Amino acid sequence: MTSSTTDVGADLEGRVTGPLLRAGDPSLAAEVAPFNRARTPRPVVAVGATCAEDVSAAVGWAAMRGHRVAVQATGHGLTSSLAGAVLVTTKRMAGVEVDPVARAARVGAGASGAQVIAAAAPHGLMPLAGSSSQVGVVGYTLGGGLGPLGRRYGFAADHVRRLRLVTFEGAVREVDVDREPELFWAVRGGKGNFGIVTELEFGLVPVARLYGGGVFFPAEVAADVLHAYREWAPTLSDETTTSIALLRLPPLPEVPEPLRGRFVVHLRIAHLGPAAEGAALAAPMRAVAPALLDVLADMPAAALDAVHMDPTEPMPVRERGATLTGLPAEAVDALLAAAGPDLDAPSLVMVEIRQLGGALARPPAVPNAVAGRDAAYSLLAVAPEDGPASAVVDRLAPWSTGGALLNFLGAATAERIRGLWSPADLERLLAVKRRHDPANVFALGQPIDG
Ligand SMILES: Cc1cc2nc3c(=O)[nH]c(=O)nc-3n(C[C@H](O)[C@H](O)[C@H](O)COP(=O)(O)OP(=O)(O)OC[C@H]3O[C@@H](n4cnc5c(N)ncnc54)[C@H](O)[C@@H]3O)c2cc1C
Structure with a gap:
């Protein structure tokens, strides 16, 4: 009624x-x-x-x-x-408490990554934050949560210890591995499909500083840089998390002058080790061509946003994502054809490749439903409308695992979303869904049940 x-x-x-x-x-x-x-x-x-x-x-x-x-x-x-x-x-429920002894944070549903970083950093601790600390901790974490410390420490969801969840009938459930093991497994990776999380508790990692930031290369060397990246990235250890993006930057004053209004290739690095070691690791990429801007440096972990330099002002974005089995030369050529500087696609804001592997490929101590661990790279294309971003993902289809990271999938049908999991994991997710949301009240967002 x-x-x-x-x-x-x-x-x-x-x-x-x-x-x-x-x-x-x-x-x-x-x-x-x-x-x-x-x-x-x-x-x-x-x-x-x-x-x-x-x-x-x-x-x-x-x-x-x-x-x-x-x-x-x-x-x-x-x-x-x-x-x-x-x-x-949930923006009014933005409380954050850090327990430095337990190395844990407890946050309300509306907390942002920036709030957790600000509370944890004085203790030499960090959350497994994403590329932009403005993103909400709960949505980011339930969708997996891939950030610049990922290859060393895994997905943000891997560190969740407990949560409080309101299910369809309005019941408030305490969910952890002992009290609600199946729900605990499903929510960490299955996102908003089972209810609304009102409180989340998760582990923090002992990271106070890192060697990181970005190097921006001009359009003329895009092919050289991308081909160098595909050979270089697989040589890195789990201490180093990297990604590379093709950006069409607007001619706005907030964009640094050498990049303003240009097509650039943005290499991002976060290395958990001494600065000299990080600089030595980055040397082969720096040697590919002179940079337009190089902001790789020893940095406090709390400045993690400087690695990706994501936009901070609201903007229209339609995201399309996929996970890739690898990045051979043919895939790089396809990427250049679909999104490179020669393509007249002014609305294609960003196409990025994030390197996975390391701890991202390993199941966490308490297994969860995060999909995409089998992939070598994640592909994300962003544009104000659907067409240009979808075209990039379609062009890279020969190297697709068939899956995607849920946080990078954007709007998708329940059928496409269900395809992110193995048949066994999907059946397990749907069993939890039938039990805890039989009428499919939580069908918006990224639904697993059509
Ligand atoms: C600029 C930018 C940078 C990003 N960087 C990364 C990144 O580095 N790594 C990564 O993994 N993702 C990244 N994302 C994707 C982001 O993690 C997801 O879009 C996430 O869902 C955003 O959560 P939110 O709460 O901020 O957004 P909202 O739009 O408020 O929420 C999105 C969805 O999250 C779920 N959700 C939110 N709150 C709750 C709750 N309390 N209970 C249950 N479900 C809830 C729901 O499904 C909801 O529909 C980025 C997105 C943008 C726009």
């Missing part, structure tokens, strides 16, 4: 402490404004949750009335317009 948009949620209003906003409310747009501006969220109701009880009341209410439920922390991963859904926003 659903109500008209003017009174929808009237019976929920007194049961939540945070704001309740309906379609047509002038404050709704600001409440739900996502980082990713490719889509505008149009929920029927948004609940600005302040605590687990708010989340529980909103989910239970929505499920009783046949609404689907979506959750948004920062809107970096918005994949649909959420039409007709009840949207729980």
Whole structure:
């Protein structure tokens, strides 16, 4: 049973402490404004949750009335317009506590990577943060969470110790390996398909500094740099995590002058070892050609964002991702044909290849549902509209594993998402789904159940 948009949620209003906003409310747009501006969220109701009880009341209410439920922390991963859904926003639940003795952080659903880094760094500790610390910790971690320390320490999801989850009937569950082993396995990698996480506890790693940053090369040497990278990357140990991106940078003042308005190749390196060792490792790549800008240096771990230099202002992005079996010369040639400087595709903002392997390839101490461990590289293409990004992924299809990292898949059908897991893991995920969300209330985001 659903109500008209003017009174929808009237019976929920007194049961939540945070704001309740309906379609047509002038404050709704600001409440739900996502980082990713490719889509505008149009929920029927948004609940600005302040605590687990708010989340529980909103989910239970929505499920009783046949609404689907979506959750948004920062809107970096918005994949649909959420039409007709009840949207729980979590930005008010952004508490972060660090226990330096237990080497652990406990965060609320709305915390960003930057908040955890700021709390952990004074203790010489780091989360397994991603390329941009503005991204929400919970969404990033549940989708796997691949960052610049990944080849040494694995996925962020591998470090989760406990979580609190609101399931479809509004129940608040304590989930860890002892209390809810199947749910614990599934949520760490299966993302928002099982409920809304209100609190997440995860391990931190002892990293205070690293040798890292980026080197930007001009368009004229794109082929030389990419071919050098495919030979160099496989020689690196697990202490070094790298990626390489083809960027079409806008002519904006916030882009450093030598890069402004240009096509560039951006090599990213994060090396957990002495600076001299890192510089020696980077030497063969630096020798390929003179750089436009070279910001590789010894750096505090808290400055990890400097490795990728991701955009910080909201922008429209449609992402398409795939995982690759390898990066032979033919794949590099295909990449250059699909995204290189000779291609007239001004909207193709970024195409990046991240090197996987190392700890990313090994199952964690407590196994989880993170897909993509079998791949050698991850491919991600980003553009304001679907076409250009999809074309790149299609062109690299001969080297695709058939899978993708869930966080880099973008909007996709349930069928495509289900294809990320082995048949056995998919069956296990779907069994957890049938048990904990039988009516498919959490069908938005990146659904495993059509
Ligand atoms: C600039 C940029 C850089 C990125 N860098 C990386 C990277 O280095 N590595 C990487 O792995 N990914 C990266 N991503 C992808 C990112 O991790 C995913 O898009 C992630 O889902 C974003 O989470 P969010 O909460 O910030 O976004 P939101 O749009 O708020 O949420 C996206 C989805 O996360 C899930 N989710 C969020 N909160 C909860 C919750 N409380 N309970 C259950 N599910 C929840 C839901 O499925 C939701 O639909 C990047 C994305 C961008 C735009």
